[in-house]
Amino acid sequence: MTTSLSEGVESSADLDVVAGVDTHADTHHVAILSVTGARLGDRQVPATVAGYEQLLSYVRSFGSVRLVGIEGTSSYGAGLSRYLRSQHVEIREIVRPRRSQRRGGKSDPIDAYAAAQQALAEPEALPLAKTGDGLVEQIRVLLTVRRSAIKARVAVIRQIKSLLVTAPEPIRMRWAGSSERRVIEDLAATRPGAPSASVSAATGQALRRLARRHQYLTSEINELEEDLRDLVGRAAPAMIATKGYGVITTATLLVTAGSNPERLRSEASFAALCGASPIPASSGKTNRFRLNRGGDRQANWALHQIALVRLSNDRRTKDYAARLRAKGKSKKDVLRCLKRAIAREAFHLLVHPQPVPATDDLRELRLQRGVTLVRAAMSIGAEPARLSELERGRRPNAELATTYRAWLTAA
Known part of the structure; x- marks a missing residue:
């Protein structure tokens, strides 16, 4: 549905306009204001690439686009934000109003006009939207999956401990006092009978399945961390090389x-x-x-x-x-x-990241000097495993790399 209050208002390419967008999963509603605050029109478009093109064409039909304010640029409005940015349209993140501020009611046109009014009134105060692409976006999606895997693994270990508390006596006593790691490994290797045979068999099957689920989730988390290590090293080498940043x-x-x-x-x-x-x-x-x-x-x-x-x-x-x-x-x-x-x-x-000291030649310098990793670590007060990771680029550390290089090149 399209409504317009611009009758009698001459549309011109010289007229500057500001737009506001109320975003949803399937549709977006856009409203346009002139720089004087006059309502020019609003329209609903589908949340697709074709809909984004319609939205931009509709806004430009009223004049030159000064700014577009979008609600939810990191959620429902992410696709529209990427499209408008590719078309060199300046966008801002609209701060959603509190319920107490919605005294005039709520609808898609009302919210879209409210977004446009906010973009018109305080453009400099509104936050710039995240671009949502590149290495950081790759990191975000992998980090999201890792967090859910961590939560699932925590839930699994809680279920295992709960079942062991109420398990039949032979099962409960068998793993009493064992470490968490030992319990997971032993349960995953068990071969209980058919669940229909007895309570002990059904409990054993449940514990075995949970232990294997725990192992699978652990493997998934480790793989995700390896992928994240590579991406983070490329996206923020100065940060990951600073002490304390994992x-x-x-x-x-x-x-x-x-x-x-x-x-x-x-x-x-x-x-x-x-x-x-x-x-x-x-x-x-x-x-x-x-x-x-x-x-x-x-x-x-x-x-x-x-x-x-x-x-x-x-x-x-x-x-x-x-x-x-x-x-x-x-x-x-x-x-x-x-x-x-x-x-x-x-x-x-x-x-303002600073260049990170190179570490790919540290091992060669150590071998040229003819010293072992253990001796080098003792000389600078570090752990041998930590120096090995530094030489292989596994755990960058700018401070340690500088100290290590100074020792290796000292006369």
Whole structure:
């Protein structure tokens, strides 16, 4: 259905217009405003490539497109966003209004006009949409699958433990006190009888199936992590080579920032996006900040993991935490300050990455010097396995690579 309030308004290529789109799974509704706020028309189109072409042609029929505001650029509006970007149309992410703000009712035309009005009123305040392509998009889809596999594996081990608690006595006592890994391996290798034979046989079959499901999920997770390691190494070599950043934490921060991290206005905005910006919680004589419980919780988890890793093995981080505790900071306050500092560092690693020291020649330099991996590791205070991974490019570490190279090339 198409409605238009533009009768008597002369359509001209010189007229600038702003559009808003309310997106859905099967259809999108677009509404057009002039730069003066006059409603020019709205239309519903299918959520297909042909529909995207119709939408853009319809908007351009009213004049030159200044901006298109889209709800859900990372969900139902992802396809439309990619198409408009390929047509060099400037787009913005529309912040969906709260229910309390919808006093005029709700319908597709109402929501589309509201999106257009928001794009017209505050274009600079609206966030730039993620591009949704390239290496980061590849990382996002694999990371999504890994998270679901992790949840499924956790559910499996819980079911196994629950069944073992209520299992017949011979089954329960057989694996009492065994480690989780041993239980999974032994259960997967069992050969219980037919489930119809007895309760013990049915329980054994159930446990065997769960153990094999656990093994399959573990294999799937390991494969996904190998794929992610390769993609992350190509997408953010400077970040993955920085101390404390692992494959999954780096992948998580990359997905939060998107394929176009330049859309982030400042390191403070990235910290707020990650839920690591300080929130004032002062009252009376108390002057303090509290943890931020907003933002992307996956990104906040990644910052938390990096902070814990550095607190355990990074001298500079330990000294910083000690200084904060000496000032009376609690454990939560110390972690909040650490996460804020790591968010600042992560922002610059994403937006202004520095060249990463090469590591492909470290093994050759060591062999030329005629030293073993163990001796080299002892000389610089590192683990032999860690140096081996560094030489093979398995776990980049810019700080360790610089120290190792300096030792290998020293006279």
